[in-house]
Structures are given as C-alpha cells and as structure tokens.
Amino acid sequence: MARTEHSRRTNTRGDRRRLSQNFLTDRAWARRVVRVAGVGPEDLVVEVGPGDGAITRFLAPAVRGVLAYEIDPRLAERLSARYRDPASGVRVVRADFTRVRPPRGEFHVVGNIPYARTADIVRWCLGARSLSSATLVTQWEYACKRTGGFGRWSRLTVATWPEWSWSLAGRIDRRRFRPVPRVDAGVLVLRRRRTPLVDPGRMGGYRRMVELGFGGVGGSLGASLRRAHPARRVDRALARAGIAPDAPVGHVAPEQWLEAFHVLDT
Template sequence: MARTERPSRTNTADRRRRLSQNFLADPGAARHVVRVAGVGPRDLVVEVGPGEGAITRHLAPAARRVLAYEIDPRLAERLAERYRDPARGVRVTRADFTRVRPPREDFALVGNIPYARTADIVRWCLAAPHLTCATLVTQLEYARKRTGGFGRWSRLTVTTWPEWSWSLAGRIDRHRFRPVPRVDAGLLVLRRRRTPLVEPGRMGGYRRLVDLGFEGVGGSLGASLRRAHPVRRVDRALESAGIARSTPVGFVAPGQWLELFAVLDG
C-alpha cells in the first residue's frame, strides 16, 4: 500500500506565504472582530478566508447563517468537516472569494483577509449591491491610509464617501497571529450609508470632480479645479469648504469634497 506523506513544514510555510496566510490565534481578538461587526441572529454573513476557523467559531452562534469561502483546499476541507452539521448554520466553500457572486439579499461581510489580496477584496465589497457592512482585518497601514489616519485621504475613500463610511475600529498586535506577520493589523469597517450623501443621479458629477482633483498635474487642488471651473467660483468653493488655496489634494477631507461639489455643481 502506498504511503501518504504528510506535507512538510517547509511546504506548509511556502503555502502560507503564497496565500498570504496569517491566522488569528487569540480568541479574545477574534471575539472582538465579531463584536465590532455587530452580527445578529437575523444576519446573513459572508466570511472571507476563515482559515482555521478562529472567527467562524464566534460568527456561527451569532449569525443566522455563515457562508465561508476558503481558497486553501486543506483548510477548507477541515473546516467543512467541523461544520458538517447543517444545524450549525455554516457552509464552507473552497473558492477564490474575489470570483464569487455576492448574495442576492442583504448581508454583512467579515474576514481576516490575506494582506496581498486586500485591494481585490475591497473592490469586490464596493461592487456588491446588497452588502451592508464589511469588517476586515487588514494591514494597519492600509486601514489608516483609507481612513485618514496619516492626515491624508485616498482617492478611493473620497470617491466612495457619499455611499460608504470608512472607519478604523482598532489595532490588533501582530503577535496575536500565527505565523507572526511583520506589521500590526487594523480593523477596517466599511459601512454602506442608508441615505447617500449625494443623490444617486448626481454621483457621476461628484466622481468627475474627484477625478479632476486627483488627476491634476501637480500643486494644489485649487489649481486642478481651475482647469474646468471659473477661477472665482473655485475660490468661493474653497472658502466655503475651509480649504486654503495652496492645499494639496490628499489633505482635503471627504466632508470638504462634499462642500466643494455643492458649490461647484450647485
């Protein structure tokens, strides 16, 4: 009979690096993630990259149903076996999450996501029509970048701000993961606004304004806006939003962009 060889530690380590796997090893931190997500007994929850099930363990009793997507075949099989009883309300699927179709009903999303796939997963979230809230464990630097933590605001955050709020709900020390990553994690929360801050029919104009500002040749936001709007109107909009004429685009907060749009598109 042929002997089935167990995967070596080297192979396991290589797979973890390739899949960007850092498992949450602290039960308290896992509980905190679920608590921040605010999952309730009526909620459908999609979990991204459940890994060894640290967060799943706390999601399952809190939610109505959990759809867990794991790309690693060994981990997916192991977790599916643990939750084989349908009464536990967890369905585990081996899949690349970014290629999965979102549910056709309201749902929340939770995940200790692979750092290397953060941009793809966030893009999936923003495009999912029935997603209400996403609670993501990401690199701390990424979470701070998207939430103005460095005193600067990213183009993605500003563009989506009328429809989504972005917030940093805490920091998770890197030593609470196995293997230990090089950096601490941040708990990023994306929440769809019940009432958009810009009317849906005007979102195209708002996005064009943001594009104009961020695609400037250089210098200030005001200089970029003056390429398409009268000088006096731009100056009035900057004053109304409390933005100095020499302010670089990255230092303009989302709320100030809304005021700019109200004046320039009003």
C-alpha cells in the same frame, strides 16, 4: 517518515506564504471583530478566508448563517468537518472569494483577509449591491490610508464617501497572528449609507470632480479644479468648505470634498 513530515511542514509554510495567510490566534480579538461588525441573529455573513476558524467560532452562534469562502483545500476540508452539522449555520465553500457572485439578499462581510488580496477584496465589496457592511482585518498601513489615519485621504475613500463610510476600529499587534507578519493589523469597517450623501443622479458629477481633483496640477486641489471651473467659483467652493487655497489634494477630508462639490455643482 521524518523526511516526509518535514516535507509536509515545509509545503505548508510555503502555501501560507503564497496565499498570504496569517492566522489570528487571539480569541479576544476574534470576538471583538465580530462585535465591531455589529451583526445579529437575522443576518447572513460572508466570511473571507476563515482559515482555521478563529472568527467563525464567534460568528456562527451570533448570526443566521455564515457562508465561508476558503481557497486553501486543506483548511476548507478541516473547517467543513468541524461544521458538518447543518444546524451550525455554517457552509464552507472552497473558492476564491473575489470570483464568486454576491448573495442576492442583504448580507455582511467579515474576515481576516489575505493581505496580498486586500485591494481585490475591497473592490469586490464595493461592487456588491446587496452588501450592507464589511469588517476586514487588513494591514495597519492600508487601514490607516483608507481612513485618514495619516492625515491624508485616498482617492478611493473620497470617491466612495457619499455611499460608504470608512472607519478604523482598532490596531492588532502582529504577535497576535501565526505566522507572525512583519506589520500590525487594523480593523477596517465599511458601512453602506442608508441615505447617500449625494443624490444618485449627481454621483457621476461628484466622481468626475474627484478624478479631476486627484489628477494633479501644482499639487493642490484648487489648481486641479481650476482646469474645469472658473477660478472665482473654485475659490468660493474652497472657502465654503474650509479648504486652504494651496491645500494638497490628499489633505482634504471627504466632508470638505462634499461641501466643495455642492458649490461647484450649483
């Protein structure tokens, strides 16, 4: 009997590592994640990886409905039992979140997501046309990288900036999770802009400029842009945006990219 119990516990730990599961155990932080998300009684929330329901507990009474996707069959069964009453507004689905279709109407995403699936989950969110916002607990380094926290900006953030805002809403000590991960977590918030900063008809040109800029020539944005634009126009765009002539691409803030684009695209 003891051997069976030991095997069960060993398998559970193995599943958690395989599924990249680190459960948030701090109730105050779980409540804060929901508050940061800014969701209300009229909202539908898709929760990614609810796990043992730490965040679900605070989401359920705050919104119209929660659609919780959990890939772990044991956790999905346990959470379904807890919210078996339809009046709870929580529907638990055992599925891989990245393989499901987004709801047709407006919705929000909230979740303490598996670190190993962060890129896939963010990609899904950016591609969901009805998504209004996503509040995700990710690795601290990832959250900083996407929000300029290290003094650098990533290609993904710059490319999507006209349509999405990226912000960092806090750092969670790694000891607030079980099992304890190797790094702290960050609360990453994406919000779709109601009015894009670039006209939809010009977004293709903006993205091409970003790809060109991050293409890499001499390590600077100016050198990269001169491959496709006259040097004088590039110099004028950089000056208008307050970008140093030799500024590395990653050090240029999204707002500066937008200003440079408006000059180059005229």
